[in-house]
Amino acid sequence: MKYRIVVTAIILLNSLALIAQPEMYYGDISRLGKPFSKDPHVIRYQGRYLMYTSAPPSKTGDDAMQGWGIGIAESSDLIHWKKIADVPPSGELESKGICAPCALLVNDTVHLFYQTYGNWRNDAICHAWSTDGIHFTRNETNPIFHPMGEWTSGRAIDAEVYLFNNQYYLYFATRDPDMRIQMMGVVVSPLNGGFKRESWTQKCDNAILSPEFPWEGLCTEGASIIQKGEWLYMFYAGAYNNRPQQVGVARSSDGLKWEKLSNKPFLTNGDPGTWNSSESGHPHIFEDDDGRTYLFFQGNNDQGKTWFISKMEIGWNESGPYFK
Template identity: 60%
Template sequence: MKPIINLLFVLILGIAPALAQQPKMMFGDTTALGRPFSKDPMVIKFKGRYLMYYSVHMPVKNDGDGMQGWQIGIATSNDLFNWKRIGEIAPEAAYEKQGLCAPGAIIRNDTIHLFYQTYGNGPKDAICHATSTDGLHFTRDASNPVFRPTGRWTNGRAIDAEVHLFNNQYFLYFATRDSSGRIQQQGVAVTSAKSSFDRSSWKQAADKSILYPQLPWEGMCVEGASIITHNKKLYMFYAGSYNNAPQQIGVAVSTDGINWNRLSNQPFLKNGKPGEWNSSESGHPGIFQDTDGKTWLFYQGNNDNGHTWYLSNLPIGWKTDGPYLIK
């Protein structure tokens, strides 16, 4: 019996680390593909409940013609850990024909303003705007797409919208490619605090990248900016490197919304170790501050090079020199 007991003990020891590292939140929308596949989380608290908007594929056609582009999924939760899918925002307008994804959301008065990107149009992908008073049904901005960058520093593409109010104006952070179409980088536009957010209201705030991949772990990509204000400073949680390269999360700080400095030359949140659920990446951050003052970092991860994709979260603490992961 001893060899069997010893074998069981070894197996238990081998499984325990994998079980221990599983996060409390593991959400994967299975409706489109029959397997967990959710990306680009954005969380808000609206009318007493949490809402999460995320990128998800449209259902596969009956003819088996593979994935059919992207749409935005909607899920709700009472505790930030257990989520239930309650709907989607599917392509509706002609400019969304190839898909829409990478949602960013803010609340102004009693209205949700959703900022998202068109998909599948290469350098012509751009940022769009829609509004909702219930979190489920959205009215498109008549001027969509509302923003694309210009200048020799960019190829004109704009994705991964993040809108944040700071110093009495709204900043629109977006990812774009350089003129060669190879390097993903961050840009920014601004509008007034009373803006309608339509196309005519946005002004590009810098004719250059505000954060460009420079560190080895960032590879050729800095994208997915998510912004929070703390102690009168802006903190940008961003994704470094392309998906599954691995993509990991870094943090930069700014006092004006345009000039940014990295807090470290190392990732703030690394990908997992081999065998862990996020060994392929910990990417595309979504920073969320709850009404109780607690801060949560939502992000995407997988361990199979993108065959599946889960969304999870981690609590964030603050000290004088910036954020830290609460373990």
Template identity: 55%
Template sequence: MMMYTDSSRGLNFAKDPAVVRFHNQYYMYYTLNPGKAMPQNVWGIGIARSTDLENWEKIADIDPAGELETLGICAPGAFVHEGKVHLFYQTYGRFEKDAICHAWSEDGIHFTRNTTNPILRAEGGWNNGRAIDADVCVFRGELFLYFATRDPEGKIQMQGVSKCPLDGEFRRDSWKQCCEDAILRPELPWEQDCIEAAAALCRYEKVYLFYAGAYNNCPQQVGVAVSEDGIHFRRLYDEPVLKNGVPGSWNASESGHPYVFEDEDGRVYLFYQGNNDNGKSWYLSKVEIQFEKEMPFVKTERV
């Protein structure tokens, strides 16, 4: 079983994975915390590389740059377009002012910031303006970006969506919010007060959205919804498609913040974070997702 963490800053800590295939290798981007060995650092993004999706080697960090990112960056989403890795990530520590930024790279390691950052904030009276946890997918010839935001009181986390022409620039003035209310908000008991970290997969001319329900370690678990237009979603199951582990297991505190990766051979993997110490450490792992009559399930949990 894949198990990855980053101990470069004195803690075992890797959260919020995003994976792409690029130049015949796999690149994983993830949240890296300030740590205790290097207290001068702020939140950043780590980069690991693999040839088999199982064994990962850390190769670099993406450090915050400029005044906008002074308090840190985290929670990347990634996709490859026209020979470049495009990273959509959030500012950190600004609460309702946190927003989505964009950067691109020709080698998967060194990134150039979009000059119009931040490119996206939530709009409308139904939210508090926050936009975090970006993930993107190409659907019907446009780039759809799913983000998490909160209600005006800042208590309930929920999902929104915007879209942009697939022009490779993804500038701030190109984005159009597609919803006038949350596309998913917590409703089921296990989702508690939070739906976040939506992970999109386009298949069968639909968008499947794997999402994290409940705040970290409550426990956070993974559900799935589907949409025919990329905007209006319905849940496929009332229970999590991926649950937290049993007491004593590595992910007993949560299985959260999913990311869906479809490889060139069509196989689909769900990457996610977990721990068993209520967030003192964080590890990344994956399971394979398969479909039966257009319904997704976790292969390892199939009876």
């Protein structure tokens, strides 16, 4: 009798795990042999969807890549994804790795903004461009940005570039001089600047968004921007990985001054036993050609041993975003 009870309990737990798995559930296994994909950014390009993600160093071997890289997956329906390529580190600047991609489509060119990895306070934002979304040419002025001022350590990660008011706004995460608190800033560039280092002008002498609520811990990062009417909305991550990281929302009328919509997270981590019980983090808000919007985010239930990416559809009303 006890044996039957145990077996039945295991079957029920497995069934619950399957129920908890979302419709989109992507994790690249090509580099570690287990699912591991972080920091999603999605575009629609040349008749398909492309998703750029942070990909960890692969295992040792003839095909091992040095440091973190950027993975590329494709989809026809925003649900089922297939890994198709990598953007590996290139040159001395990127020798320890690259990650946290942001893909910006300008006419027929994909502009990829990303950070160097593993250099602590010296990590900075870089840029590359591509006419097929797969093979990228580096900006000759890389790194294109790191912040200045007594409020910051000089580190810049988690780039988000958005066209607003006839300028490009680059949002970034940095840390305080003690490298303890993660916060965000912004720089702008004219449309004809070519995203070169000299084109960017820092527009803040202090953080534009920083942790203040208990759920945010010591970290606000991973900005993702969308415009709805007169407002810019920023989806951002609060708290460091798995502490748990969750998603909040802020809004702005000028792209520089931001107000948080709530002292609670917009998207929380999952309940115990669900796929994202350790966190729901690093958001990306994507607007499709038909005007529907989706919030992509990373999650796991094992404190970061694996990482999956999923999405949820977002609706909008006079108060801002809501889950459909």
